[in-house]
Amino acid sequence: MVIATSCTLALGGCDSFPAGSASVGGADSAPISTGGGGLRLQAGDKLKVSVFGEDKLSGEYEIDPAGYVSLPLAGTVQAAGLTKLELEQALTKKFRSEQYLRNAKVTVDIANFRPFYVLGEVEKPGKYPYESGLNVVSAVAVAGGNTYRSSLSRVLIQRAGEHGFKEYPFSPNVFVFPGDLIRVPERYF
Numbered sequence: 001m002v003i004a005t006s007c008t009l010a011l012g013g014c015d016s017f018p019a020g021s022a023s024v025g026g027a028d029s030a031p032i033s034t035g036g037g038g039l040r041l042q043a044g045d046k047l048k049v050s051v052f053g054e055d056k057l058s059g060e061y062e063i064d065p066a067g068y069v070s071l072p073l074a075g076t077v078q079a080a081g082l083t084k085l086e087l088e089q090a091l092t093k094k095f096r097s098e099q100y101l102r103n104a105k106v107t108v109d110i111a112n113f114r115p116f117y118v119l120g121e122v123e124k125p126g127k128y129p130y131e132s133g134l135n136v137v138s139a140v141a142v143a144g145g146n147t148y149r150s151s152l153s154r155v156l157i158q159r160a161g162e163h164g165f166k167e168y169p170f171s172p173n174v175f176v177f178p179g180d181l182i183r184v185p186e187r188y189f
Helices: 002-015 084-097 136-142
Strands: 046-051 059-062 068-071 075-078 106-112 116-120 126-128 154-158 166-169 181-184
Touching (some): 075 084
8 A cells, every 4th residue: 555655656746747837726727707707709709799679780790810890880890808798888889879779789699619729649639619618628538538648637728819838737627718729748757
């Protein structure tokens, strides 16, 4: 029993976190609501915009690479960086300011998020559709699971809009967001 415990501790140290790496429970590992809360829209997200009583204005629209969405009568509106609620307010204001609709009631739903990508030591690296509540463990499972060489204690993530990868524990407490680039590194033997 003592030998088994010492071997486990010794092997666990072969793939540990360096000082200053990200930890569980940090701001990046907390789940973000897909409601009107914290999730920010980005280029590539598909939106379902509904304008009450105006079927010809309602429909699905995609945020272009510059971060704008174009709607009939409202024209081009900045969408990237806004939450759903902020975009609803911006569109309502735009319709009212242009004197097109006096009592515009606009709702925005996300039809499709941008995909996330999994690279490195997984069975099927590639691009995958994002689903709410996704964490790094389930993202790796979607990519076919770990290879025999992969690290079982850490993962590298580059969030959309950031430069470079940050290290996170390979844990269900680390959430994946639309547009994330996940790299599963090799473990150190």
